[in-house]
Amino acid sequence: MTNSSTATPQNSAPSTIAFLGTGNMNGAILRGLLAAGHPVASVRATTRSAASATALAQDTGVEVRSTEQSARANDWAIADADVVVLGVKPVGIAQLCQEIAPALRPETVVVSVAAAITLAAMEAALPQGQPVVRSMPNTPLQVGAGVVGLARGTAADDAAVALATGVFEASGQVFEVPEQQIDVVAAVSGSGPAYAFYLAEAMADGGVALGLDPELARRLASATVAGAGKMLSEPGVDPAALRKAVTSPKGTTERAIDVFDAQGVRQAIAAGEKAATDRARQLSAELA
Numbered sequence: 615m616t617n618s619s620t621a622t623p624q625n626s627a628p629s630t631i632a633f634l635g636t637g638n639m640n641g642a643i644l645r646g647l648l649a650a651g652h653p654v655a656s657v658r659a660t661t662r663s664a665a666s667a668t669a670l671a672q673d674t675g676v677e678v679r680s681t682e683q684s685a686r687a688n689d690w691a692i693a694d695a696d697v698v699v700l701g702v703k704p705v706g707i708a709q710l711c712q713e714i715a716p717a718l719r720p721e722t723v724v725v726s727v728a729a730a731i732t733l734a735a736m737e738a739a740l741p742q743g744q745p746v747v748r749s750m751p752n753t754p755l756q757v758g759a760g761v762v763g764l765a766r767g768t769a770a771d772d773a774a775v776a777l778a779t780g781v782f783e784a785s786g787q788v789f790e791v792p793e794q795q796i797d798v799v800a801a802v803s804g805s806g807p808a809y810a811f812y813l814a815e816a817m818a819d820g821g822v823a824l825g826l827d828p829e830l831a832r833r834l835a836s837a838t839v840a841g842a843g844k845m846l847s848e849p850g851v852d853p854a855a856l857r858k859a860v861t862s863p864k865g866t867t868e869r870a871i872d873v874f875d876a877q878g879v880r881q882a883i884a885a886g887e888k889a890a891t892d893r894a895r896q897l898s899a900e901l902a
């Protein structure tokens with residue numbers, strides 16, 4: 615594992631970035647990038663529907679075109695791009711690669727955020743020698759608190775990886791990993807925000823069952839998960855140490871954690887992560 619956050623050239627002109635398919639994930643990356651000061655004029659984005667394009671353009675100020683309105687929208691977006699970020703569903707990635715291949719400049723770095731789609735599958739659909747990077751980001755990039763794993767393709771050199779890293783590093787931490795670990799990164803941090811939101815939902819439901827007003831329970835639980843996340847974001851902290859600081863001997867927290875342990879909560883989370891990893895590998899095989 616390499617922390618790639620230092621790999622981006624300093625004081626270079628902002629790269630021109632095309633987001634192809636700009637929904638939940640690419641939209642989060644785009645918003646994080648803009649919030650960190652990347653110029654709106656250096657970004658182009660596409661969606662499938664005109665309605666999504668209009669909403670995104672109004673929300674971000676970025677120029678957005680839809681494939682519904684223009685069959686050449688993706689070609690328009692990539693024309694001058696240093697980096698192209700593929701953000702459609704996994705099932706659409708190979709077709710999108712084939713679609714843009716004739717218009718891609720040889721030096722443009724193609725970055726995918728899609729789960730399950732391998733570098734080999736993308737390289738097979740793109741011109742030979744195209745630099746490709748497979749990434750696994752997460753939606754907290756939108757608020758400057760993301761984390762990203764990425765793996766380089768056969769033609770992606772350090773400069774290509776630095777360009778890909780530049781898409782993410784202003785709004786999150788970036789780690790380069792071997793490609794075979796990307797499915798696990800997806801299971802831990804790609805899907806991970808959903809696990810944290812699930813915890814907030816479950817904590818609120820438990821409070822309601824014990825008599826709290828539902829809105830109060832939701833606010834208590836959400837603020838608690840957010841506050842704990844903020845404490846976890848301090849450098850060098852250990853989640854186990856933070857947990858122990860809340861857990862007084864023979865106190866209330868200890869009683870709750872004992873029940874979690876007895877009911878196998880840790881094992882359930884590990885089993886969920888394994889199921890997510892297995893699903894990514896199954897999808898890779900199905901979509902190869």
Ligand SMILES: NC(=O)C1=CN([C@@H]2O[C@H](COP(=O)(O)OP(=O)(O)OC[C@H]3O[C@@H](n4cnc5c(N)ncnc54)[C@H](OP(=O)(O)O)[C@@H]3O)[C@@H](O)[C@H]2O)C=CC1
Nearest residue numbers: 635636637638639661662663666701702703704727728729
């Ligand atoms: N959601 C997440 O937290 C994460 C998602 N990912 C990956 O991100 C990718 C996208 O997921 P997500 O953002 O959730 O999905 P969304 O459905 O929210 O976004 C997909 C986007 O692609 C657009 N689109 C579809 N086909 C085309 C096309 N041919 N050309 C241009 N745009 C197109 C859609 O437009 P329209 O809205 O008009 O239909 C939409 O903007 C997936 O591959 C997923 O594995 C990775 C990590 C985390």
Ligand SMILES: O=C(O)[C@@H]1CCC=N1
Nearest residue numbers: 728729800804805806
């Ligand atoms: O659920 C999914 O398939 C995607 C990949 C990781 C998060 N969302």
